[in-house]
Amino acid sequence: MAERKIVDGRGSFCPGPLMELIVALKSSQVGDELEVLSTDKGSVNDIPEWINKVGHEYIATTEADGVWHIMMRKAK
């Protein structure tokens, strides 16, 4: 059963949110969905770039009240 995890990178600067996502991916199963919360605007562009580069599935990014939500699925 695929899980959905929240990775709270709010308040951290580049590359903090990305590193927190990678730590969370290590303990995730293929198919799990992860949602990164970030207040660092650079990470909003960088994290999808990383997801595509290493071959995971990028789903979407939304923004609410100054917090970006970057959603992805672990593909391998």
Place this chain on the structure above:
Amino acid sequence: MATSKVCVVVVSGTLERLQMAAMVASVAAVSGQEVLVFLSMNALSYFVKGDDSKAPHEGEMGALMADKKIPAFKMLFEQAVELGDAKIFPCSMAMDVLGVEQEGIEDYLENATGLTKFLHDAQDGQVWTF
């Protein structure tokens, strides 16, 4: 996936340069690139066990960074090794000058390496110097 090798030479002991070097090494390593880091001159002493001295800043950016939640450069270097394919080499000359043995260096670093070997290992990669 990119496979090109990234070689990072760190000689500065200032916060901005150590931070940028750690960012390049960690992001490249977690992006699937092979990373070799060579620590020498003023950069090495921060990796001596028990050293918790703060790197001085060079300018305005470093002063601003001190008040923000920026990942510590030592943590980023350690994550480059643990989460990616990075190897960090302390310079054997700098260790001799500091009078530090291998056991006195943080455990996530490789064995001390001389410049000749590092230059050989770096010759087919990008070289970034900080």
